[in-house]
Amino acid sequence: MATRNQILKSIIDKNPHELEFHQAVEEVFESIQPVLRDHKNYVDARLFERICEPERIISFRVCWTDDQGKVQVNKGYRVQMSSALGPYKGGLRFHPSVNQSILKFLAFEQVFKNALTGLPLGAGKGGADFDPKGKSDGEVMRFCQAWMMEGYRHIGHFTDVPAGDIGVGEREIGYLFGTYKKIQNEFQGVLTGKGLDWGGSYLRPEATGYGLIHFAHFMLTEADDYLEGKVCLVSGAGNVSQFAIEKLLQEGAKVVAFSDSTGFIHDPEGMNEDKLAYLKALKNGQKKSISGFAEAYPSASFTSNGDKNLWSIPADCAFPCATQNELEEADAKTLRKNGLILLAEGANMPCTPKAINYLQESKVLYGPGKASNAGGVAVSGLEMSQNRMGRYWTKNDLEIQLRTIMKDIHDKCLETIARHDLHEQDYLNAANIGAFEKVAKSMNAQGTV
Structure with a gap:
């Protein structure tokens, strides 16, 4: 062997x-x-x-x-x-x-x-x-x-x-x-993310960002805490980031920074619905740099890419939603020093291994992407089901289903933590083990194919 x-x-x-x-x-x-x-x-x-x-x-x-x-x-x-x-x-x-x-x-x-x-x-x-x-x-x-x-x-x-x-x-x-x-x-439903008028699903654009914040909510609830009033950083300014910000606002959190490939915005006053609508228009309609946000809102400042990034801003919660390996060990240390209590990944593998190790060791609540950003593929799966049945579910129905799926993922992590005697906040190993067990059992049952 x-x-x-x-x-x-x-x-x-x-x-x-x-x-x-x-x-x-x-x-x-x-x-x-x-x-x-x-x-x-x-x-x-x-x-x-x-x-x-x-x-x-x-x-x-x-x-x-x-x-x-x-x-x-x-x-x-x-x-x-x-x-x-x-x-x-x-x-x-x-x-x-x-x-x-x-x-x-x-x-x-x-x-x-x-x-x-x-x-x-x-x-x-x-x-x-x-x-x-x-x-x-x-x-x-x-x-x-x-x-x-x-x-x-x-x-x-x-x-x-x-x-x-x-x-x-x-x-x-x-x-x-x-x-x-x-x-x-x-x-036929060969692609998901389609428009509502031609086979798409309600909530698909929002799903990854909304699901991310649902998962963060359950993590904090398990620790007898809540998102309301928390100061938050969200990297990126695309689809996932925009809807993560939207859900954070609904939860009563204060989002003070976001970014794109040109740099980052810091707005100490925090985002609101009007500012978010302007950001969406800037990125989705005009397809321009977020630097224009600072021109529209005097409370906001824009910093172009350089030695400083948005992870230097003090915050309670961080949501990296841009791309892989965007957050390094030095960033994790800065965030922790500035009071970070939770980091949940909206992008795929946005934290380097050293950053993850530091977050785990420093007892920051860490939500790995394969659990925390699964909302997007979850609603894609629901879109597939709707296409096969030839029907649409309402936005409210899908919001309930998305929240239920994210809670089920969180509960699966907790169950795996208990069954394998992991650290009580070890979502990383719990997600990896729980998912591997399911896939391994299925592969074993289907033989060597």
Whole structure:
């Protein structure tokens, strides 16, 4: 039987230079050691190694024509990681940083996140190294059509159901869906995040941000505390960040900072509904830098990217919602020194391993992304159910279901903490162990396939 070090070394050696993927794999592998010790058959069946190896990786050329009539070439991907619990499910990311390592790490994380929702969802991730920023609607449409000309071969209502991610919102989903429908001559729920008028679901745009704050609420409640009156930092200014801010305002919290790729805003007076509406118009409609927010509101200041970031601002709660590895150990130490009591991840793997270790050791309540940001895929799963039944649920129905799913994830973490005698606030290991157990049991039952 291979030793612990041999197992990890084998996985890393098979996937050289994929640093983000290594980081995600090592974190889960460290967490599940008690399970592997108790279940020798899981080790003998090499279940962890099998989870780490995608069932399928599709890489393809995407050729499209820009507004000047010039042909452009990008690389498209779909990583179909695991179908143990259901059809592959996970977003598409259009961003220049997209590569196989990033998509494999995201798909790997998705395996555990989807398992925690309790819904019948496998895991996948995909996208392209295409940057929609600065592109016209026509260019984005032609790129999406070109991506789907190959992508349609590999997805389907009961096979693989992509959604949005960074760079892929309702506009992009619309172009992708229209192309799929044209090719297949079928109107089916092959993509989630669709518009309400054509198969979409209420609450899908809000789901990740709302779910994040629901999870933070349950974490604080378990510690006999609450969000009302807490000073909060939210990194990012996109979909997840906007709706995390919205839900924080509903909970009575005070949001004093947010950011985008150009820098960060600090507003000591805090956000309100009017300011949030302006931020949404700035980012969603005008697609401009948040620097314009400071021009509109004298109480706010804008700091461009440099040595200082928003994690230097004193706060009770922090919600990193931008991108992977955005919060480092030094940031965690600064936050803790300034009074941080809770950090919950809205992005996928936004904290470096050293930052996570420090947060855990310093007794900060830490919500790992695979638990705290699962609200998005949860409502995507509910959209799939609505499409299959040919009906819509109300926004209120979905809000109740989302909150219930996030509470169930939190309760699953608490149950796993108790069953494995973990530290009472160890949501990281609890989420990893609870999700792994579910996937491992399913894989074991289905045989070596």
